[in-house]
Amino acid sequence: MDLPDVMTAIEISQPGGPEVLVPVTRPVPIPAAGELLVRVAAAGVNRPDVLQRRGFYPPPPGASDIPGLEIAGTVVAAGEGATHHIGTRVTALIAGGGYAEYAIAPAATALPVPDGLSMAEAAALPETxxxxxxxxxxxxxxxxxxxxxxxxxxxxxxxxxxxxxxxxxxxxxxxxxxxxxxxxxxxxxxxxxxxxxxxxxxxxxxxxxxxxxxxxxxxxxxxxxxxxxxxxxxxxxxxxxxxxxxxxxxxxxxxxxxxxxxxxxxSTLRPRPIGFKGLVAEELRREIWPFVDSGQLRPVMDRTFPLAQAGAAHARMESGAHVGKIVLLASEA
Known part of the structure; x- marks a missing residue:
């Protein structure tokens, strides 16, 4: 699969309000061993993203400085030992990098997106x-x-x-x-x-x-x-x-x-090691994912915004008016 060299991502230009979230061009990341490269269809917006934007919640060592802790999309490349097939639709918990057209996801935290679940809904699941x-x-x-x-x-x-x-x-x-x-x-x-x-x-x-x-x-x-x-x-x-x-x-x-x-x-979740998060993903796959497969569990959706309007999505979250999840749409599902 031919992949572009660069992508659009949302960068925190400096600590501050929603207006500091700006689209930039970044290199498409390369997956390491045990990692997947996902073409992002949607990315969830969470309170830790707001704290990071304000300068109060820096990413853990080794994590992307791009905000975004959960994504859904299609696997387009895989590092050594990653078991997901190219073309698989997945949703994943990540330590950063979700507000972008492509993102790295640990294979251990990726879960399959069943038929009937939209990419926006899938992206709204992992963090919560x-x-x-x-x-x-x-x-x-x-x-x-x-x-x-x-x-x-x-x-x-x-x-x-x-x-x-x-x-x-x-x-x-x-x-x-x-x-x-x-x-x-x-x-x-x-x-x-x-x-x-x-x-x-x-x-x-x-x-x-x-x-x-x-x-x-x-x-x-x-x-x-x-x-x-x-x-x-x-x-x-x-x-x-x-x-x-x-x-x-x-x-x-x-x-x-x-x-x-x-x-x-x-507890805090973001800085926990991949091994721990992978164990949780396996528990969720066994105990909870059947409810997702059957349609009994769906995230409560508030509103979606285009990736370029990440600032507006943050303003929506900070207003307190939302009910359920706010999601950014990076590409067509």
């Missing part, structure tokens, strides 16, 4: 699916019948959490910033939705669970939410932190943690 699976179900041990509290119920993470909870028999309580978003979350299958601007989520969680509290809390807020979260966490409950939008420090009562046998944990 890997994140929710690892944190809510592996670190948080959410299981059938549990009550879980998820903040940011209409974000990409929140909507994926709702979907997985619905499929796996877990009861999801989510927080949202408006009655309209609460209604959207309920329509997606949340057991309950709390407007955090007009309701006290602590009291609502206690009411909904008959005073017992949530078995697991997936928190992307941090800061002063931590003590509030713990006050509505059930005995033996698990609190999983995945972001710190309201700050990185909090005060808590250690005796309360001890007395109620609470577990506080958390």
């Amino acid at each position: 699916l890997f994140t929710v699976w690892v944190n809510l179900f592996e670190r948080g041990f959410a299981s059938e019948g549990d009550w879980v509290l998820v903040h940011g119920g209409t974000s990409g993470i929140g909507t994926m959490a709702i979907s997985l909870c619905r499929l796996l028999g877990v009861k999801a309580i989510v927080t949202c910033g408006s009655d309209e978003k609460c209604a959207a979350a309920l329509g997606l299958g949340a057991a309950a939705a709390v407007n955090y601007k007009t309701q006290d989520f602590v009291e609502e969680v206690k009411r909904l669970t008959g005073g017992a509290g949530a078995n697991v809390i997936l928190d992307m807020v941090g800061g002063d939410y931590l003590p509030r979260n713990l006050s509505c966490l059930a005995d033996d409950g698990r609190h999983v932190s995945i972001a710190t939008q309201r700050g990185v420090t909090a005060e808590l009562n250690i005796l309360d943690v001890m007395r109620r046998r609470l577990t506080l944990t958390g």
Whole structure:
């Protein structure tokens, strides 16, 4: 297959607002051993991309400086040991480089795109699916019948959490910033939705669970939410932190943690080694991909933008108006 030498990619010209995302010409990357070169059809937009653009989340060593952590497209070349066939449609979790016409993906994190799933939908899956699976179900041990509290119920993470909870028999309580978003979350299958601007989520969680509290809390807020979260966490409950939008420090009562046998944990995904991400991909292929194949699991889509309008996509995310995933379209599927 004849490949071009150069491609269009979106570069962060300097730390700043959405306007610093500019189209540039870059060399088409060459896959190393265990890697795939993917002609990108679509790339998901995520909160870490916004943080990277602002200068707060640099790529890990060896990763591309181009933003974009998830892609879908067609394999056009493969490095030594990569097992995917040329022409295969894949979606993949990557450590950077997604906002481009071509991107490198580890073969270990690539999953097949089934018939009936659009490339835009496929690109909207990996980052949230890997994140929710690892944190809510592996670190948080959410299981059938549990009550879980998820903040940011209409974000990409929140909507994926709702979907997985619905499929796996877990009861999801989510927080949202408006009655309209609460209604959207309920329509997606949340057991309950709390407007955090007009309701006290602590009291609502206690009411909904008959005073017992949530078995697991997936928190992307941090800061002063931590003590509030713990006050509505059930005995033996698990609190999983995945972001710190309201700050990185909090005060808590250690005796309360001890007395109620609470577990506080958390993780970041991007810097984890390929071996770990590959193991997660295999778990998802076995446990969750059948739901994708059957059409039972689809990402909640907000809006798509052409690759060149990456700045507008970031502005959409930062406005907080989106429900579900924002995706860039790099080429025809």
